[in-house]
Amino acid sequence: MDTTEAGARELDRADPGYRDRFAIPPAEGGPYPETAYFAGNSLGLQPLAVRQELLEELDDWARLGVEGHLEARRPWLPYHALLAETAARLVGALPSETVVMNSLTVNLHLLMVSFYRPAGRRTRIVIEDSAFPSDSYAVRSQARFHGLDPDTTVVRLGTGQVLDYLAREGDTVALVLLGGVNYLTGELLDVPAITAAAHAAGAVAGWDLAHAAGNVPLHLHEWGADFAAWCSYKYLNAGPGAVAGVFVHQRHHGDPSLPRFEGWWSTEEATRFAMEPVSRPPSTVEAWQVSNPPILAMSPVRTSLRIFDTIGMDTLRARSLRLTGYLEALLDQTLADRAVTVLTPRDPQRRGCQLSLRVDDAGQVARRLRADHGVCADVRNPDVVRLAPVPLYSTYHDCWRAATALATVIGDRS
Structure with a gap:
């Protein structure tokens, strides 16, 4: 060389x-x-391309006011749907499994409301010993929220120890939540193998893909992960604090046993403006949405995802x-x-x-x-x-x- x-x-x-x-x-x-x-x-x-496309949204706001929800060149009401297919292709998922919303840690908390359900011996959460601090804070606070001691509930392991631990102690594990690529070392974890081991142990497999989305090819649907979340401001180049993404495998869609926090955008689109007091959640990942999309923040995400879609992971x-x-x-x-x-x-x-x-x-x-x-x-x-x-x-x-x-x-x- x-x-x-x-x-x-x-x-x-x-x-x-x-x-x-x-x-x-x-x-x-x-x-x-x-x-x-x-x-x-x-x-x-x-x-x-971000500058011009963001200016177009600002121009539509100035020109149309509230009517931009339906009449903007990219109508704001269904704006999040403009990102579903490109985001899904980026992470190897179905469009119905993928939604762009909120920030990474907010999304992890919303997902753990559904997927961290400690019971009996099965209470532990497995994370990396070098997990990003916000992940550590999030899972420890979830343990406390359920009345558990985070010092004994959260198990920190070296990445090479996870499979052995699941084989030995899997009946105590409720959730495995690891980074697809470790933020500190850059190590790419074996997502399909760890996901399969978590399921074999009876645990849920969730993934923080902050350093993996836009960095390495992903096949979340095929690998069978239960859920994943990622940010868009690192490899996805969508700007400081950019709107994040969520994946929930389709096998969980429409499951009435899963608790969720709900809000304005959690109900089905067709009846949203019927203004009914009880939500009608769709049988897609959109049931995990809470709020309407922030258009000026989502525009750069749409621009960036199109670049990845054009070039290919x-x-x-x-x-x-x-x-x-x-x-x-x-x-x-x-x-x-x-x-x-x-x-x-x-x-x-x-x-x-x-x-x-x-x-x-x-x-x-x-x-x-x-x-x-x-x-x-x-x-x-x-x-x-x-x-x-x-x-x-x-x-x-x-x-x-x-x-x-x-x-x-x-x-x-x-």
Whole structure:
């Protein structure tokens, strides 16, 4: 592999990606005008099409007022339905199983109302020992809500321990709730195998796909997951705090035994404006909706999902493997004699587009990368720098810049 700057430029000519569809921030420092952006696992970059399409919604609001619910160029009343098919294809689901709504943790709570139902010995919730903190907070609060002690109810396991634990202690587990891709290490979990093991143990299998949706191909319907939720502001590039997504497998639709919290959008569309006091929930995932869709927030999600739908996750995954593998090779070469540990699995099939590096004083390293070299990396204090070469807009030259800059910054500290 040619690991020179000229080699990186040549790879970009042969494998250009889709960078021209995105707004690339200017570099704060270094010799290059654009930032080498590796923080898409924290906040994705803005698709250029978002601005015009969002302005169209604002224009319709100004022109039509309330009548925009039915007369806007994309009517607001059924707006969420415009996203159902593209969101479903993204996560490998049926349109009736997929809805865009709320934020990630709100959705997890709404789903756990239905799917975390502790009884008898079966009370435990299994999460990763390195789960994202909000997931930990959410499941612990659910345990307390049911009158249980979160310190004994929530079981934190290494990802390699989950299958053995379910085989041994499965009759005590009510819910398995794991991240499809671990936020800290970038490890891609075996979603179908863990889902099957949870079901064999009599437990519910739920997934937080915040770092998986738009990063790796998913087949939620085929894999049989009970539910999943994801955010849209990371790999889906739908903007800060963007509206999130939900999957509920069709076998649960219309099940009267499942409790749900309900609201204005939980009732069937055909009779919504009959203004009846009792909800008539549809036999789809839309029964889990609560509120009407926030149009100005959903517009960027619609724009972004269309990009994924046009390109396809298989194509993006193939480029992701090439980019991440290239960055890995560069880091192996440039950091071979430095005090850096790669936390991400070496097997390309066991990771998404992220390499996590353990370094001393990660925050200072990231500040130097940005200020001196124009490289934007993500930090998880105290000692992890995360680099996400996103296949939509990252380049091989970005990877070369990151590896070269890291070698310089860490070398200066030696």
